[in-house]
Each structure stands twice: as structure tokens, then as C-alpha cells.
Amino acid sequence: MRIGEIADTAGTTTKTLRFYEDQGLLPPTERTPAGYRDYTPETVARIDFIRRGQAAGLTLAQIRRILDIRDRGQAxxxxxxxxxxxxxxxxxxxxxxxxxxxxxxxxxxxxxxxxEPELCNPxxxxxxx
Amino acid sequence: MRIGEIADTAGTTTKTLRFYEDQGLLPPTERTPAGYRDYTPETVARIDFIRRGQAAGLTLAQIRRILDIRDRGQAxxxxxxxxxxxxxxxxxxxxxxxxxxxxxxxxxxxxxxxxEPELCNPxxxxxxx
DNA sequence: CTGGACCTTCCAGTACAGGGGAAGGTCAAG
DNA sequence: CTTGACCTTCCCCTGTACTGGAAGGTCCAG
Structure with missing residues (x-):
């Protein structure tokens, strides 16, 4: 899936997805021969998780830490x-x-x-x- | 009064006062022959007003508008x-x-x-x- | 005459979560 | 073969209220 497709599905923008990758919230994807990012559909679940974290008032940095722990195979x-x-x-x-x-x-x-403006003192x- | 003196009296910093001047919250002062800002003691009251506005949750831009109205002679x-x-x-x-x-x-x-970590779904x- | 405390301007950065737009590459349809 | 929609990287901008620091000028005491 290309970035625009994933963005539409997840209800976000391509700008945001590149930003998330840059910030380490999304791992770098495979690239097509032309250099286009090639996402797997599971990425949508990860984006949804990020949104739920934000809805709980967590910062992206905090969400990234959670994802890092998970990515290392821990709960x-x-x-x-x-x-x-x-x-x-x-x-x-x-x-x-x-x-x-x-x-x-x-x-x-x-x-x-x-x-009572007359009480106003310059x-x-x-x-x- | 020099900027450091005013800052100490009003309980703020010289940085902040220059910033306020830059933002239009404090009018440009007279300068000494050496180029030093020369404040009048009344400036302290104006700085106090800014602080009260901030304590009421107003932004500096909003406080500036109030001061502008007042400076034009209106209530x-x-x-x-x-x-x-x-x-x-x-x-x-x-x-x-x-x-x-x-x-x-x-x-x-x-x-x-x-x-119950065993319930965690990858x-x-x-x-x- | 030197040292330290003060002052000046200007540039850059902080935290937060992206958005805007340029310059250029790619792909499918007409 | 070109148009238009998509993609790439890049850098700057947003808003808030400052803060840090560099390079240089001034003033006063010792």
C-alpha cells in the first residue's frame, strides 16, 4: 500500500506518516523500485494505537516508548x-x-x-x- | 532606571523586558547617551498589569490589545x-x-x-x- | 589601566505535533 | 507524448513566552 492509501484508510495525512517515521513511531518501510514507501496493512493498527494513545493524553514520545518496548518483544x-x-x-x-x-x-x-468607567484610574x- | 534595576524591582528579567518591548507591550524607552534604556518608575506598574493579565490566563497578545486601547486614551x-x-x-x-x-x-x-500479560495480543x- | 558588572544587538533554540510548499521523480490514462 | 495525480526529500513556518549565548560597548572601583 502506498502512503496516500494508508493515510486515507487510517484517517490521517501523508505528512503525518512521514513525520511519525521520522520520529521513530513507525518503522521505515520497504520501498518500491521507484523509492515509494510500501506499507503493509497492519500499519493501520499501529496508527490507530498511536491515536488511542493521543486520545489518552500521551505525547508522541511516550507512545514511542511503549511501541519500542513492544517492538523488543516485551509486554x-x-x-x-x-x-x-x-x-x-x-x-x-x-x-x-x-x-x-x-x-x-x-x-x-x-x-x-x-x-463605572469614571472610577478608572489612569x-x-x-x-x- | 536601568533595565536591570527595573527587572529586579518588578521581579522579572532583563531578557523579558526587552522581549516585551519588542512585542509592543512596553513602549520604547528613552536612551542614555551610551544607548542604555532609561526607564521611569511607572513602568513597574505596567509590568505588574501584564503579570495580572497573565494570571488571569490572558495571552501577551491580548494584554497588548488592552494596553493599546488604554494608550490611546480610552477605557x-x-x-x-x-x-x-x-x-x-x-x-x-x-x-x-x-x-x-x-x-x-x-x-x-x-x-x-x-x-494479565498472557492476554496481550501481538x-x-x-x-x- | 584593568577587571567585573552592567548594557547593547542579533541569532538560535526550547516543547509540541505537525503543515506549507518547492523542486524533482514516477506512473497510468488519454 | 503529455497531463495529472501521486510520490520523494528538503527546509522553513505555525503559536507561546521566553531563555541562552556570542560579540561588542560602557561605566565605576581599585
Missing amino acids: PCDHVRDLLDARLTEIEQQLAGLAALRDTIAELRDQAARP DQVCRYL | PCDHVRDLLDARLTEIEQQLAGLAALRDTIAELRDQAARP DQVCRYL
Whole structure:
């Protein structure tokens, strides 16, 4: 299968596939005599895996590590569990920070909802911030 | 005041101040005969405003717009209110997305907590993802 | 007059995940 | 035999907010 065909099947672009190969997420393929990449259909499953990893908030570098472990013939389950754990902790922190930011901004916005421009002081740019 | 002095007072770096000037957040200063930037102490208030804007999650580009309005002699209150509104909507969406992601990952992780590597299928890289 | 602390400009790079587009090669159909 | 669709490599660009460092100028103390 040529790169455009694989890209269409997997719902991505040729640019992305070359980029993934460059980043070590996809192994270099066979080439046709003309130098065209020649993919096997199993590659689609690998691309799908990459997408699932992204959907779980993993970076391409983390996904590559999982694939590397797998490519060496080991089961990456433990590593995946650790990554998911770490990701979960990160997300909880992000959620807490974001909720706090929301409260801060909501308060600022409530004050800004009652415009009294005459109170604006040239020294402070905007009294709402 | 020289740039290092202002940077120390405002709790930032000389690099950042030159960057802000380059980005239009700080107006070009007077220069000493030697070519050194010569800041007025009021600059500190402007830097503080930038920091408050950042704390509210605004980008430097958005903060610059506020400062531009103010520098033209107008009250930026309405614009600030709109920005805070938009920011609030964004954050609510981020919060919802992040909470959904957390649930997804928590579920995956729970499955991964019970390792049964013999179920791993070579075709799917990792059954947990 | 020398050393160190400061200042200047400019160039490049960081992390992230690709996208845009040029210059050129290949292949099948009309 | 040429057109058009595909492919190749290559390098630069996106957005965000800086940071690092080189090469050179300035200022003040000792």
C-alpha cells in the first residue's frame, strides 16, 4: 500500500506518516523500485494505537516508548499503567488549577459587569485587572 | 532606571523586558547617551498589569490589545470584560474536556491495574490502550 | 589601566505535533 | 507524448513566552 492509501484508510495525512517515521513511531518501510514507501496493512493498527494513545493524553514520545518496548518483544503493560497513573495525577492537578483560575476570572468578570468607567484610574490601566 | 534595576524591582528579567518591548507591550524607552534604556518608575506598574493579565490566563497578545486601547486614551473596561467572558467560556470547556479525559484514563488505568500479560495480543500492542 | 558588572544587538533554540510548499521523480490514462 | 495525480526529500513556518549565548560597548572601583 502506498502512503496516500494508508493515510486515507487510517484517517490521517501523508505528512503525518512521514513525520511519525521520522520520529521513530513507525518503522521505515520497504520501498518500491521507484523509492515509494510500501506499507503493509497492519500499519493501520499501529496508527490507530498511536491515536488511542493521543486520545489518552500521551505525547508522541511516550507512545514511542511503549511501541519500542513492544517492538523488543516485551509486554508494555506495566509501563502503560505507570504512564496512565502519571497522566492521571497531572490531570487532577490541571483540573484543580483550572478550577481555581475559573473562580478568579469569574470574580473579576462579575466586577467588570458593572461598568463605572469614571472610577478608572489612569495609573492602573484597568481597575478590573 | 536601568533595565536591570527595573527587572529586579518588578521581579522579572532583563531578557523579558526587552522581549516585551519588542512585542509592543512596553513602549520604547528613552536612551542614555551610551544607548542604555532609561526607564521611569511607572513602568513597574505596567509590568505588574501584564503579570495580572497573565494570571488571569490572558495571552501577551491580548494584554497588548488592552494596553493599546488604554494608550490611546480610552477605557479598556468593555474589552477586558469581553476577554474575561471569552476566557471563562474557554476554561469551562477545558474543564469539561479534562474531566472526561480523566474518567477515560481512570477506567483504562483500572483495567491496567490487573495485569494479565498472557492476554496481550501481538496485534494490538497493548490491550490497555 | 584593568577587571567585573552592567548594557547593547542579533541569532538560535526550547516543547509540541505537525503543515506549507518547492523542486524533482514516477506512473497510468488519454 | 503529455497531463495529472501521486510520490520523494528538503527546509522553513505555525503559536507561546521566553531563555541562552556570542560579540561588542560602557561605566565605576581599585
